């Protein structure tokens with residue numbers, strides 16, 4: 001299937017899942033994860049008006065952002081060159097998200113490129129981002145990545161420790177805590193992810209009850225190609241889709 005059709009099909013499924021949970025498709029932001037995408041596929045989505053993209057590795061992020069920014073500004077120049085162009089903003093910039101494990105020594109490379117870091121998984125990483133943000137006088141939007149399994153080899157903050165980390169982040173003036181991200185353990189059955197998503201949504205409610213994070217802190221970034229419908233049913237308002245849009249590696 002070409003990327004256009006795949007994208008439309010996914011959008012329909014998102015709308016249906018949102019409807020099942022009493023929401024509209026507008027309440028769910030789809031991020032296109034470009035790990036397996038070709039440059040052509042990404043450009044097609046940009047042309048279709050899709051705005052939010054993500055990478056999980058710093059090197060890919062750096063390459064993709066540069067290539068797509070160049071594409072977008074070339075589009076803009078062409079649009080502007082047309083006589084009496086009344087729509088200079090036909091191709092506004094796209095937004096990039098960092099969703100993979102971030103090493104502290106890569107922070108200053110990543111922060112200038114992204115709208116939101118989904119993968120804050122330790123106090124030390126939060127402090128590093130905060131220090132850099134303070135130095136460049138910015139406020140950086142972040143999510144805490146939750147690990148709901150007892151598997152400490154997986155990235156993410158163990159569920160019982162999330163509230164405490166959130167409180168600490170709340171005191172950092174150059175970070176804005178926007179919510180939580182989670183990846184469900186891999187499984188054949190999407191239903192297996194439901195518990196992970198429900199528990200993550202519970203942690204966010206606990207944070208609200210404890211007045212941590214404030215009114216901007218309401219993002220639940222959960223759900224990937226295999227389980228996004230379950231995630232939406234459990235309250236996800238951001239989903240991260242790679243294979244369901246771009247196909248598996250080598251599928252063209």
Ligand SMILES: *Cc1c(COP(=O)(O)O)cnc(C)c1O
Nearest residue numbers: 033056099224225240241242243
């Ligand atoms: C790769 C990746 C995704 C997308 O996964 P798909 O199964 O291809 O949809 C989402 N989130 C994270 C953190 C990822 O690394």
